[in-house]
Amino acid sequence: MDGSHRCSANYVPLTPISFLERSAAVYGDRISLVYGRVQYTWRDTLQRCTRLASALVRTGIARGDVVAALVPNIPAMYELHFAVPMAGAVLCSLNTRHDAAMVSTLLSHSEAKIIVVDYQLEHIVTGAIKAMSERKEKLPRVVIIQEYDQPPSRIDRPGSALEYLEFESFLASGKLNFEIRRPRDELDPIALNYTSGTTSRPKGVIFSHRGAYLNSLSAVLLNDMCSLPVYLWTVPMFHCNGWCLTWGVAAQSGTNICQRNVTAKEIFDNISLHKVTHMGGAPTVSNMIINAPISEQKPLPREVTMMSGGAPPPSHVLYKLKALGFRIVHSYGLTETYGPATVCSWKPEWDSLPQDKQAKLNSRQGLQHIGLEAADVKDPVTMESVPADGKTMGEVMLRGNTVMSGYLKDLKATREAFNGGWFRSGDLGVKHPDGYIELKDRSKDIIISGGENISTIEVESVLFSHPSVLDAAVVGRPDDHWGETPCAFVKLKDGCSATEGEIIKFCREHLPHYMAPRSVVFRDLPKTSTGKTQKFILKKEAKAMGSLPKRVSKL
Amino acid sequence: MDGSHRCSANYVPLTPISFLERSAAVYGDRISLVYGRVQYTWRDTLQRCTRLASALVRTGIARGDVVAALVPNIPAMYELHFAVPMAGAVLCSLNTRHDAAMVSTLLSHSEAKIIVVDYQLEHIVTGAIKAMSERKEKLPRVVIIQEYDQPPSRIDRPGSALEYLEFESFLASGKLNFEIRRPRDELDPIALNYTSGTTSRPKGVIFSHRGAYLNSLSAVLLNDMCSLPVYLWTVPMFHCNGWCLTWGVAAQSGTNICQRNVTAKEIFDNISLHKVTHMGGAPTVSNMIINAPISEQKPLPREVTMMSGGAPPPSHVLYKLKALGFRIVHSYGLTETYGPATVCSWKPEWDSLPQDKQAKLNSRQGLQHIGLEAADVKDPVTMESVPADGKTMGEVMLRGNTVMSGYLKDLKATREAFNGGWFRSGDLGVKHPDGYIELKDRSKDIIISGGENISTIEVESVLFSHPSVLDAAVVGRPDDHWGETPCAFVKLKDGCSATEGEIIKFCREHLPHYMAPRSVVFRDLPKTSTGKTQKFILKKEAKAMGSLPKRVSKL
Structure with a gap:
């Protein structure tokens, strides 16, 4: 419009860096980070991040360079989330459960110039660098974080051709008057997150400053997180940047309560000590909490809002958490959507429903949060929305500013994921009459038995309601007659027992006959570090088992 | 980064239109608007806005056209805030206290194609159009809103060359399957707001979709407004779009509680009936509340968060509101910053301070809210920040995405306002050691007496603490010796009395001698519709009074 003029007075690229600067200006004296006896204020955090950014730049980090981190939920990991972008660089947080081979693959693929590693994980990086060295690849510099109660010391690695830096000394070498490198364009990359591998081929998901800014505010809003929250870190910060x-x-x-390890005891202790207001609850965490021995439990000093995500929580888990004093905000998303994308927004009229009905409604994935433009369930071929009948399955598709920029060095995969102008999640779901989406399965996990779709999530939900079952996963087992039949992998609770026949019988009482498992394997389930069951491993196992003998499949 | 691909899956121009669509999808059955016995749900509101947008387009509204509104806080005014942008047009909300001459000036300047007017204000528009007609200007179409309890009826205006449309019939002529016109660029204009005239020359401030989106979320966050708020409309929607x-x-x-008129009785009644959670409190509103007769007061069913703005509230007002059960969020901004720009973020350590100290701290303007990049106090010539000593005065300057695009058809004024890369507010203030900004005066209001700066706000604050004073304003009166001396305009409370001498004496007991008024005039104060005192009128009066006689100025 005539009279408009865009300049620094009225236009700034959106970036989460602004959040840190504002907290340091407004709440400089308040505690930003707690880790055991270590505490920082927001003023400290801005200063430390500024020094760290400066140190990165002094060591040669240029705009757009990748800085990798293999670090648990300790203050340094939080600081890297600001310092790396403040150096104009891209943070690549690696899963702390990766082995040396995987880390070497990701360091190569991302071309990381530096890797920051926690002392407990140094051997992984050493192994990764050895592998890269053998492949004659360019090696990243290594910065090692020592334990916080130790004074910074020189790090000698005799025999290594590489220079190893110590994190605190490295940080201290940076300047406080460093001029923060803000993004030139808000679509510039801020982070690179490799998908955590429910499949075996990881992809590098690119986050932008704009998307990170908007999804951060969306995560705040969907949790009704008022100012000055106390947040307990149970979700790994490497997972979609927490x-x-x-x-x-x-x-x-807010105040970040860091924990190196996630145990029920530490969770209850920290909630009680720091009066935690919010936390995250991946399935492993919620299971840990509801199954914690009484001796480790402590009453919550106030209601704790727990953003549950990672996998749809079974109703009985939601129910038990609520009884303990947790308010569950059920959110759904993927690495490709910066984490949370939809939320099962609670409706006040649900308050008066029976608990099991409430839990059932709240175990749905809901609809887009405020930063996402739209969430829908569509026919993946015609792109038509499915009817809101709670029955017709389609692919969950998402669209908006909080969807990734793309997959690093894989424009083909990016284009496929965005084909039709929506991000195709690969998840199958239905749309209920109230518009809320419910996930039924990963498209690659659904079992097709005698032409019928079987949602493994529905079968698992019944398994979870069995009193002896601690954990369960269902995959398809090849069948000469039906094509596939459901095969359950089950872990029983300590001190409980159940036979294959009992489990099958229980399922048949609660499910249509064709949906009930025909075979049950008792074992620990393989997990990703974020608590997702690695079904591709179980599928291989089920495949190796071959078709069921005729007499069993006629049961 | 290699692999990135921008498309509709991951990029959408930011616009508040998304908020309406999401509320209709997630909370379609919840009440969006209440106006007496009239109620709409969010589904209704989306449908009505879609029809209204369609009707606008059918009547010829093109992208970028201006649609004006002269409407009080009734549902139609709320709907226009979405419907006009959904038609790709720009909403120009006019001050309902403007007279016909001013409205004709603004209709001409904005080149509005349509004006929507409330039936009670039709005569203003008729007068404006008559004036435009005499100037042989292009005339806008007129859409008249009738009272809600009346059935829509044909509007005949015999003798008029213009076609008058009735709002509800006009809306009903729109189509539900209308394809919403989203902004092509998020910097496209969404609204045009004429500054409300503490000076006499109004300027057309251009808001963008991006700025509106970000400032809306900032206003939500600075009020700690959780999901499903109940918001009482006391701030005029025409004022920076509420x-x-x-x-x-x-x-x-949330649920919007509309009131055509703002009276203490209606405020208390609505708070009680609808369990209001949030409201706005311009100075007129807070004064109305604290001075309401006991018979009109009702106990608050729960704490009500009141965003106070428009002028720095005197400590005793903050104090009384708190006693009544209001939580005061003190925010500061200008039309050029979409309304709220800074907030006096409350610090938990203030809770234990004495009430008057709390009120004093909270009457400061604070620092930038989350959507604004920076707020500072600077020397307007050197652009250096003033020291944070609570004493050195400078100009309050603001910078970020929630600063206007510019002044319509006045690039020169835009460039001046943005000179130096910051928006120059024209307000003078200081920076306290904790970084918080405190406003001292409008730069054009400050009194310079014998070379000393006198903050009229400080003098007014003392006047307000006098038990008989209801309202007060201080301006400079010409003085042969001192240049200027403070002249107080005072309105006393009903049934109270005080003499000029008593007021001056009271001020000298609470202020340095040179800051105390030398003359006092008892009268009603001229106000803008948003409750700001029109000092330019008082200045004229003080000027006309001439220099004080010598004997008085030696007192």
């Missing part, structure tokens, strides 16, 4: 709450907690000038 | 909460309430799927 579902964007690394940045989101800074937006609300 | 401080962006027209859009903000939709972002949180």
Whole structure:
């Protein structure tokens, strides 16, 4: 419009860096990070991140360079989430459960110039660098984080051709008057997150400053996270940057409670000591909480909002968490959507429903959060929306500013994922009459038996309601007659027992006959570090088992 | 980064239209608007806005056209905030206290194609159009809103060359399957707001979709407005689009309680009936509340968060509101910053301070909200920040995405306002050691007496603490010796009395001698519709009074 003029007074690229600067200005004296006896204020955090950014630049980090991190939920990991972008670089947080081979693959693929590693994980990086060295690849520099109660010391690695830096000394070498490198364009990359491998081929998901800014605010809003929250870190910060709450907690000038390890005891202790207001709850965490021995439990000093994500929580889990004093915000998303994308927004009229009905309604994935433009269930071929009948299955598709920029060095995969102008999640779901989406399965996990679709999630939900079952997963087992039949992998609770026949019988009482498992294997389930069951491993096993003998399949 | 691909799956221009669509999808059955016995749900509101947008387009509204509104806080005004942008047009909300001459000036300047007017204000528009007609200008179409309890009827205006449309019939002529015109670029204009005239020359401030989106979320966050708020409309929606909460309430799927007139009785009645959670409090509103007769007061069913803005509230007002059960969020901004720009973020350590100290701290303007990049106090010539000493005065300057695009058809004024890369507010203030900004005066209002700066706000604050004073304003009166001396205009409370001498004496007991008024005039104060005192009128009066006689100025 005539009279408009775009300049620095009225236009700034959106970036989470602004959140940190604002918290330091407004709430400089408030505690930003707690890790055991270590505490920092927001002023400290801005200063430390500025020095760290400066140190990165002094060591040669240029705009767009990748800085990798193999670090658990300790303050350094939080600081890297700001310092790396403040150096104009891209943070690549690696899964702390990766082995040396995987880390070497990801360091090569991302072309990381530096890797910051926690002392407990140094051997992984050493192994990765050895492998890269054998492949004659360019090697990243290594910065090692020592334990916090130790004074910074020189790191000698005799025999290594590489220079190893110590994190605190490295940080201290940076300047406080460093001029923060803001993004030139808000679509510039801020982070690179490799998908955590429910499949075996990881892809590098690119996050932009704009998307990170908007998804952080969305995560804040969907949790009704008021200013000055106290956030307990149970979700790994390497996982979609802690579902964007690394940045989101800074937006609300909150206090981050860090834990190196996630145990029920530490969770209850920290909630009690720091009066935690919010936390995340991947399935492993919620299971840990509801199954914690009484001796480790402590009453919550106030209601704790738990953003549940990672996999649809079974109703009985939601129910038990609520009884303990947790308010569950059920959110759904993928690495490709910066973590949380949809939320099962609670409706006040549900308050008066029976608990099991409430849990059932709240175990749905809901609809787009405020930063996402749209969430829908569509026919993947025609792109038509499915009817909102709670029955017709389609692919969950998402669209908006909080969808990734693309897959690093894989434009073909990017284009496929965005084919039709929506991000195709690969998840199958239905749309209920109230518009809320419910996930039924990963498209690659669904079992087709005698022409019928079987949602493994529905079968698992019944298995979880069995009193002896601690964990369960269902995959297809080849069958000469039906094509596939459901095969359940089950882990029983300590001290409980059940036979294959009992489990099958229980399922047949609660499911249509064709959906009930025909075979049950008792074992520990293979997990990703974020608590997702690695079904591709179980599928291989089920495949190796071959078709069921005729007499069993006629049961 | 290699692999990135921008497309509709991952990029959508930011616009508040998304808030409405999301509320209709997630909370379609919840009440969006209440006006007496009239109620709409979010589904209704989306449908009505879609029809209205369609009707606008059918009548010839093109992208970028201006649609004006002269409408009080009734549902139609709320709907226009979405429907006009959904037609790709720009909403120009006019101050309902403007006279016909001013409205004709603004209709001409904005080149509005349509004006929507409330039946009670039709005569203003008739007068405006008559004036435009005499100037042989192109005339806008007129859409008249009738009272809600009346059935839509044909509007005949015999003798008029213009076609007058009735709002409900006009809306009904629109199509539900209308394809919403989203902004092509998020910097496209969404609204045009003429500054409300503490000076006499109004300027047309251009808001963009991006700025409106971000300031709406900022207003939500600075008020700690959780999902499903109940918002009482006391701030005129024409004033910076209701401080962006027209859009903000939709972002949180809240319920808007509309009032045609703002009276203490209606405020208390609505709070009690609808369990209001949030409201705005311009100075007129807070004064109305604290001075309401006991018979009109009702106990608040729960704490009500009141965003106070428009002018720095005197400590005793903050104090009394708190006692009544209001939580005061003190925010500051200008039309050029979409309304709220800074907020006096409350610090938990203030809770334990004495009430008057709390009120004093909270009457400061604070620092930038989350959507604004920076707020600072600077020397307007050197652009250096003033020291944070609570004493050195400078100009309050603001920078970020929630600063206007510019002044319509006045690039020169835009460039001046943005000179130096910051928006120059024209307000003078200081920076306290904790970084918080405190406003001292409008730069054009400050009194310079014998070379000393006198903050009229400080003098007014003392006047307000006098038990008999209801309202007060201080301006400079010419003085042969001192240049200027403070002259107080005072309105006493009903049934109270005080003499000029008593007021001056009271001020000298609480202020340095040179800051105390030398003359006092008892009268009603001229106000803008948003409750700001029109000092330019008082200045004229003080000027006309001439220099004080010598004997008085030696007192």
